[in-house]
Amino acid sequence: MTKNFQEAMAHRRSYYVLEDKSPISDNEIVEIVKQAVKHVPSAFNSQSTRVVVLLHDKHKKVWDITKEILKDMMPAEAFENTKEKIETSFQNGYGTLLFYEDQAPVKALQEQFPLYKQNFPVWSEHTNAMHQFAIWTMLEDAGFGVSVQHYNPIIDEKVAETFNIPADWKLIAQMPFGIPGAEPGEKEYQPLENRVLVP
Protein backbone atom coordinates (compact mmCIF):
# COMPACT_ATOMS: atom_id res chain seq x y z
CA MET A 1 0.00 0.00 0.00
CA THR A 2 1.22 3.48 -0.80
CA LYS A 3 -0.97 5.14 1.84
CA ASN A 4 -1.05 4.08 5.46
CA PHE A 5 -4.22 2.33 6.58
CA GLN A 6 -5.98 5.44 7.94
CA GLU A 7 -5.22 7.40 4.77
CA ALA A 8 -6.40 4.56 2.55
CA MET A 9 -9.62 4.23 4.57
CA ALA A 10 -10.33 7.98 4.24
CA HIS A 11 -9.56 7.85 0.50
CA ARG A 12 -12.06 5.02 -0.20
CA ARG A 13 -15.30 6.13 -1.89
CA SER A 14 -17.91 4.73 -4.28
CA TYR A 15 -16.96 5.44 -7.90
CA TYR A 16 -19.75 5.33 -10.46
CA VAL A 17 -17.92 6.31 -13.66
CA LEU A 18 -15.32 3.73 -14.65
CA GLU A 19 -12.91 3.23 -17.54
CA ASP A 20 -11.63 -0.07 -18.87
CA LYS A 21 -8.03 0.49 -17.75
CA SER A 22 -5.88 -0.73 -14.89
CA PRO A 23 -3.04 0.98 -12.98
CA ILE A 24 -1.60 -2.44 -12.01
CA SER A 25 -1.09 -5.87 -13.61
CA ASP A 26 -3.78 -8.56 -13.51
CA ASN A 27 -1.51 -10.61 -11.22
CA GLU A 28 -1.33 -7.70 -8.78
CA ILE A 29 -5.14 -7.49 -8.72
CA VAL A 30 -5.31 -11.20 -7.87
CA GLU A 31 -2.61 -10.71 -5.18
CA ILE A 32 -4.67 -7.96 -3.50
CA VAL A 33 -7.63 -10.35 -3.37
CA LYS A 34 -5.48 -13.19 -2.03
CA GLN A 35 -3.94 -11.01 0.69
CA ALA A 36 -7.39 -10.08 1.96
CA VAL A 37 -8.78 -13.61 1.71
CA LYS A 38 -5.77 -14.89 3.66
CA HIS A 39 -5.72 -12.29 6.43
CA VAL A 40 -9.29 -11.05 7.00
CA PRO A 41 -10.77 -12.73 10.10
CA SER A 42 -13.84 -14.97 10.17
CA ALA A 43 -16.02 -16.35 12.98
CA PHE A 44 -14.42 -19.46 14.50
CA ASN A 45 -11.78 -19.08 11.78
CA SER A 46 -14.31 -20.61 9.38
CA GLN A 47 -12.75 -18.92 6.32
CA SER A 48 -16.05 -19.12 4.47
CA THR A 49 -15.57 -16.21 2.06
CA ARG A 50 -14.91 -16.92 -1.63
CA VAL A 51 -14.00 -14.33 -4.26
CA VAL A 52 -14.27 -14.80 -8.01
CA VAL A 53 -12.06 -12.43 -10.05
CA LEU A 54 -13.64 -11.58 -13.39
CA LEU A 55 -11.43 -9.69 -15.84
CA HIS A 56 -11.73 -8.77 -19.54
CA ASP A 57 -14.48 -10.69 -21.39
CA LYS A 58 -15.64 -12.41 -18.18
CA HIS A 59 -16.11 -9.03 -16.50
CA LYS A 60 -18.13 -7.79 -19.49
CA LYS A 61 -20.12 -11.02 -19.47
CA VAL A 62 -21.40 -10.70 -15.89
CA TRP A 63 -22.94 -7.31 -16.75
CA ASP A 64 -24.42 -8.66 -20.02
CA ILE A 65 -26.10 -11.34 -17.90
CA THR A 66 -27.37 -8.70 -15.46
CA LYS A 67 -28.78 -6.59 -18.31
CA GLU A 68 -30.46 -9.60 -19.96
CA ILE A 69 -32.16 -10.59 -16.73
CA LEU A 70 -33.28 -7.06 -15.87
CA LYS A 71 -34.57 -6.49 -19.40
CA ASP A 72 -37.04 -9.34 -18.94
CA MET A 73 -38.13 -8.01 -15.54
CA MET A 74 -38.51 -4.27 -16.16
CA PRO A 75 -40.73 -1.98 -18.26
CA ALA A 76 -38.81 -1.04 -21.46
CA GLU A 77 -38.52 2.66 -20.59
CA ALA A 78 -37.15 2.09 -17.09
CA PHE A 79 -34.76 -0.53 -18.42
CA GLU A 80 -33.09 2.03 -20.73
CA ASN A 81 -31.91 4.04 -17.70
CA THR A 82 -30.77 0.92 -15.89
CA LYS A 83 -28.87 -0.29 -18.98
CA GLU A 84 -27.11 3.09 -19.25
CA LYS A 85 -26.17 3.00 -15.55
CA ILE A 86 -24.88 -0.57 -15.75
CA GLU A 87 -22.76 0.26 -18.78
CA THR A 88 -21.31 3.55 -17.50
CA SER A 89 -20.82 2.62 -13.88
CA PHE A 90 -19.96 -1.07 -13.99
CA GLN A 91 -19.48 -2.69 -17.38
CA ASN A 92 -17.18 0.07 -18.70
CA GLY A 93 -14.75 -0.82 -15.93
CA TYR A 94 -11.78 -3.20 -15.96
CA GLY A 95 -13.03 -6.02 -13.75
CA THR A 96 -15.63 -7.26 -11.32
CA LEU A 97 -15.19 -9.27 -8.15
CA LEU A 98 -17.97 -11.60 -7.06
CA PHE A 99 -18.16 -12.11 -3.30
CA TYR A 100 -19.57 -15.43 -2.14
CA GLU A 101 -20.06 -17.25 1.16
CA ASP A 102 -19.47 -20.99 1.09
CA GLN A 103 -22.43 -22.47 2.96
CA ALA A 104 -20.61 -25.76 3.68
CA PRO A 105 -18.41 -24.44 6.54
CA VAL A 106 -21.35 -22.40 7.85
CA LYS A 107 -23.57 -25.52 8.05
CA ALA A 108 -20.73 -27.57 9.56
CA LEU A 109 -20.31 -25.01 12.34
CA GLN A 110 -24.06 -24.93 12.98
CA GLU A 111 -23.98 -28.69 13.50
CA GLN A 112 -20.85 -28.56 15.63
CA PHE A 113 -22.05 -25.70 17.85
CA PRO A 114 -25.88 -25.85 18.04
CA LEU A 115 -25.87 -23.11 20.70
CA TYR A 116 -24.75 -20.59 18.05
CA LYS A 117 -26.84 -22.05 15.21
CA GLN A 118 -28.64 -18.74 14.51
CA ASN A 119 -25.44 -16.72 14.56
CA PHE A 120 -23.27 -18.49 12.00
CA PRO A 121 -25.14 -17.23 8.89
CA VAL A 122 -24.98 -13.69 10.33
CA TRP A 123 -21.28 -13.95 11.14
CA SER A 124 -20.70 -15.35 7.67
CA GLU A 125 -22.14 -12.12 6.20
CA HIS A 126 -19.97 -10.13 8.60
CA THR A 127 -16.75 -11.74 7.41
CA ASN A 128 -17.82 -11.28 3.81
CA ALA A 129 -18.36 -7.56 4.45
CA MET A 130 -14.92 -7.32 6.05
CA HIS A 131 -13.39 -8.85 2.92
CA GLN A 132 -15.31 -6.38 0.77
CA PHE A 133 -14.06 -3.44 2.79
CA ALA A 134 -10.42 -4.60 2.78
CA ILE A 135 -10.37 -5.26 -0.97
CA TRP A 136 -12.33 -2.10 -1.82
CA THR A 137 -9.80 -0.04 0.16
CA MET A 138 -6.75 -1.78 -1.31
CA LEU A 139 -8.01 -1.53 -4.92
CA GLU A 140 -8.58 2.20 -4.50
CA ASP A 141 -5.18 2.57 -2.88
CA ALA A 142 -3.78 0.98 -6.06
CA GLY A 143 -5.53 3.65 -8.18
CA PHE A 144 -8.85 2.04 -9.06
CA GLY A 145 -12.34 3.43 -8.58
CA VAL A 146 -14.64 0.81 -7.04
CA SER A 147 -18.25 0.34 -6.00
CA VAL A 148 -20.32 -2.38 -4.35
CA GLN A 149 -23.46 -3.69 -6.05
CA HIS A 150 -26.22 -6.14 -5.17
CA TYR A 151 -27.89 -7.66 -8.21
CA ASN A 152 -28.15 -10.93 -6.30
CA PRO A 153 -30.27 -12.97 -6.01
CA ILE A 154 -31.75 -12.38 -9.49
CA ILE A 155 -28.45 -13.07 -11.27
CA ASP A 156 -27.26 -15.95 -9.05
CA GLU A 157 -28.37 -18.91 -11.15
CA LYS A 158 -27.16 -17.66 -14.53
CA VAL A 159 -23.85 -16.42 -13.09
CA ALA A 160 -23.23 -19.75 -11.34
CA GLU A 161 -23.92 -21.65 -14.54
CA THR A 162 -21.71 -19.33 -16.65
CA PHE A 163 -18.67 -19.35 -14.35
CA ASN A 164 -19.01 -22.87 -12.87
CA ILE A 165 -19.59 -21.63 -9.34
CA PRO A 166 -19.92 -24.45 -6.75
CA ALA A 167 -23.50 -25.10 -5.65
CA ASP A 168 -22.75 -24.35 -1.98
CA TRP A 169 -21.54 -20.81 -2.70
CA LYS A 170 -24.04 -18.03 -1.99
CA LEU A 171 -23.60 -14.75 -3.87
CA ILE A 172 -23.37 -11.77 -1.51
CA ALA A 173 -22.14 -8.81 -3.58
CA GLN A 174 -20.58 -7.66 -6.85
CA MET A 175 -17.65 -5.21 -6.91
CA PRO A 176 -16.96 -3.51 -10.26
CA PHE A 177 -13.70 -1.57 -10.58
CA GLY A 178 -11.75 0.42 -13.17
CA ILE A 179 -9.80 3.63 -13.57
CA PRO A 180 -12.01 6.46 -12.25
CA GLY A 181 -13.76 8.39 -15.04
CA ALA A 182 -15.08 10.96 -12.55
CA GLU A 183 -14.51 11.77 -8.90
CA PRO A 184 -17.29 11.15 -6.35
CA GLY A 185 -19.26 14.14 -5.04
CA GLU A 186 -18.98 15.65 -1.58
CA LYS A 187 -19.94 13.26 1.19
CA GLU A 188 -21.93 14.34 4.21
CA TYR A 189 -20.82 13.05 7.59
CA GLN A 190 -23.16 12.83 10.56
CA PRO A 191 -21.69 14.20 13.80
CA LEU A 192 -19.26 11.73 15.33
CA GLU A 193 -20.41 12.74 18.83
CA ASN A 194 -23.72 10.96 18.07
CA ARG A 195 -21.98 7.91 16.66
CA VAL A 196 -19.08 7.32 18.98
CA LEU A 197 -19.79 7.13 22.68
CA VAL A 198 -16.96 7.57 25.15
CA PRO A 199 -18.71 7.24 28.52
Ligand SMILES: Cc1cc2nc3c(=O)[nH]c(=O)nc-3n(C[C@H](O)[C@H](O)[C@H](O)COP(=O)(O)O)c2cc1C
Ligand atom coordinates in the same frame (compact mmCIF):
# COMPACT_ATOMS: atom_id res chain seq x y z
C1 LIG B 1 -23.35 -2.90 3.03
C2 LIG B 1 -23.34 -1.93 1.89
C3 LIG B 1 -24.17 -2.12 0.81
C4 LIG B 1 -24.13 -1.27 -0.29
N1 LIG B 1 -24.87 -1.54 -1.41
C5 LIG B 1 -24.75 -0.76 -2.49
C6 LIG B 1 -25.44 -1.09 -3.69
O1 LIG B 1 -26.12 -2.12 -3.79
N2 LIG B 1 -25.31 -0.26 -4.75
C7 LIG B 1 -24.55 0.88 -4.69
O2 LIG B 1 -24.45 1.60 -5.67
N3 LIG B 1 -23.87 1.21 -3.56
C8 LIG B 1 -23.96 0.41 -2.47
N4 LIG B 1 -23.26 0.72 -1.34
C9 LIG B 1 -22.44 1.95 -1.30
C10 LIG B 1 -23.00 3.02 -0.35
O3 LIG B 1 -24.14 3.63 -0.91
C11 LIG B 1 -21.88 4.03 -0.11
O4 LIG B 1 -20.78 3.36 0.44
C12 LIG B 1 -22.31 5.15 0.84
O5 LIG B 1 -23.31 5.96 0.26
C13 LIG B 1 -21.14 6.05 1.23
O6 LIG B 1 -20.49 6.56 0.08
P1 LIG B 1 -18.95 6.28 -0.21
O7 LIG B 1 -18.81 4.80 -0.52
O8 LIG B 1 -18.59 7.12 -1.42
O9 LIG B 1 -18.15 6.63 1.00
C14 LIG B 1 -23.27 -0.14 -0.26
C15 LIG B 1 -22.44 0.05 0.85
C16 LIG B 1 -22.45 -0.83 1.89
C17 LIG B 1 -21.51 -0.60 3.03
